[in-house]
Amino acid sequence: MAELLFFSGTMDCGKSTLALQMEHNHRARGRRGLVFTKHDRAGESVLSSRLGLSHPALEVHDDLDFWDLVVEQATGGRVIDYLICDEAQFYTPVQVEQLAKLVDEMHIDVYAFGITADFRTELFPGSRRLIELADRIQVPQVEALCWCGRRATHNARVVDGDMVVEGEQVVVGDISGGSSATVEYEVLCRRHYMRRMTSHAARAQAVSPEVLPFDLDLCPLPGAGRDAADPATGESRSGLA
């Protein structure tokens, strides 16, 4: 039975790596598929992972009709068993509906990968429709981590060093440290997302006299590990989920 699967999570949790692995495994077993992406950081018509692997892909433009494309290929004699669809958060809701139709009417497996929500915590339209229509939603096993050591659940946008919560929904970019771009992203746990506390802000607060009387030994710089105190609160992070 063909399925529409949505692998969803934050940025940097291994979605594209998983997409490439699934493409490899299915192809290795003789299945025939097509690989799609949209606005990959590496450029047009390529599916890339931060692990360094990449694969040619068909770029999804807003006017692409998945149903028409696959039917045309099938009519031309090409067998298609599965579709790999990366950066699916950027697909239109109508395109997601076309993917669901391919599963139901043409028995093609669709493996979609994408971030769930944007930097404002709002669902992307493509992700929303996938959540509504998918047979299964899976969270990749590798957890992206907040600077405090907790599991990262939110994507923060950082512009010129400051976290922002307003702006265009789509701005292609990488996570902090991955580039010198003006706009970058950092994954955070909910607590630190709500407090607008990126690693940079936490570092600044940890060394500011205003946070005294916290002892700096109890209030180490970000990145010191899960058992260290949280600079925002002085609380121990140990034992937290």
Ligand SMILES: Nc1ncnc2c1ncn2[C@@H]1O[C@H](COP(=O)(O)OP(=O)(O)O)[C@@H](O)[C@H]1O
């Ligand atoms: N130098 C590295 N060595 C090992 N793993 C890495 C390295 N750089 C990135 N990764 C892994 O790659 C993951 C990001 O993979 P990627 O597929 O690009 O994520 P996503 O598509 O979800 O944004 C990171 O969570 C990390 O586990």
Ligand SMILES: Cc1cn([C@H]2C[C@H](O)[C@@H](COP(=O)(O)O)O2)c(=O)[nH]c1=O
């Ligand atoms: C949160 C957020 C992200 N984006 C962009 C930034 C990247 O180009 C992609 C996510 O890619 P990844 O492989 O999952 O890291 O999405 C955006 O445009 N708007 C946002 O709010």
